[in-house]
Amino acid sequence: MANFVLKGNICYSENLNKIRIIPQAYLVCIEGESAGVFRAVPECYAALPVEDFGESIIIPGITDLHVHAPQFAFRGLGMDMELLDWLESHTFPEESKYADLGYAKRAYKQFVNHMRRSATTRAAVFATIHAPATMLLMDRLEESGLVSYVGKVNMDRNSPDILCEKSAQASLADTEQWINDTKTRYKNTRPIITPRFIPSCSDELMHGLAALAEKYQVPVQSHLSENLGEIQWVKALCPKAKFYGQAYENFGMFGGKSPCIMAHCVYSGDEEVELMKKNGVFVAHSPMSNSNLSSGVAPVTKYLEAGLNVGLASDVAGGCTENMFRVMADAIRASKLRWRLQDQAVKPLTIDQIFYIATLGGGRFFGKVGSFEPGYALDAVVLDDRSLDHPQRLDVRARLERCIYLADDRQISAKYVAGNRLF
């Protein structure tokens, strides 16, 4: 693996409330990891090649902690509906098409191309119930150079015939085979257990998936407390659970032994938050999706104050773009409206906080990821913001703020994942 130095205006989170900005600095990469950021190249690295990005801004790669690859095909459609109707009318018919590998090949190629060009360096991805198409997606993601967890989805009830596995046993057998086929097949792509959500999975299936997660040491991802109708439905399906998260906990799939990502958490109450904290569950905050599907606004700063792990997510196609800058700006806007209209006890997000959530917050699910501190994976995005023109002089901090509100893949001039340059 090549060792090298990147030069530019370097920005990364010092902590939740502070972005560290080091103009015209040197970021040293050794064996895929950061060896630190320096104002001058230290003597011991003087022989390394330097890539000079001039006035460009260099930030850690962004983690998309929850994204549905098959839904990319219909991003921007059906947004006049709420979750359960949208699943029936748009999501399930589209996802059923991935039984056809030819269709999956075309659709996943487009998804992966967009992800590769985006600021995202790592992602936790939902596929569909189809193991062959899921493996095809994993092959494409591996080729892209991104690092990802990918889940073959499980659904054995309350789903249309075209998208329902025959039985819990059939679903479990298929999932175990798929784990065995993929767990050591790739360098950067790993399987993750993916029950769609409790309404789609029988008790037998949920217990069986928990056993697989433990047997193969595979993490878990699903959805939690997204929409009021969904929450009522889970209450009826799991009468013994006091709250939605406890239903997952009762099945053995709510963090603790197996690392776990739960998307949304719009309506998590104090007990649910307490349990997420105890079990180290990651919240995948999806503000664009939550506004598109009229779900609500998660109290993110409250979760941060409670010490939860919080990452950011596009949730395509609840979210209509893979562009995580757009999601960052949406998170700030949504938090301001929530603060103004709903609850002034929960403060709105700041630029520093959303930058932290998008980089370090979600990156932590992948280990030492999301920072340029020594020892962190060298995931970097180089932003050439000259096309976002302005007549006045702006410092690096102001330019970074504008990128969060204005940038898309047109401003990304280079991208590195674990020291490998993708473009």
Ligand SMILES: [Zn+2]
């Ligand atoms: Zn989702």
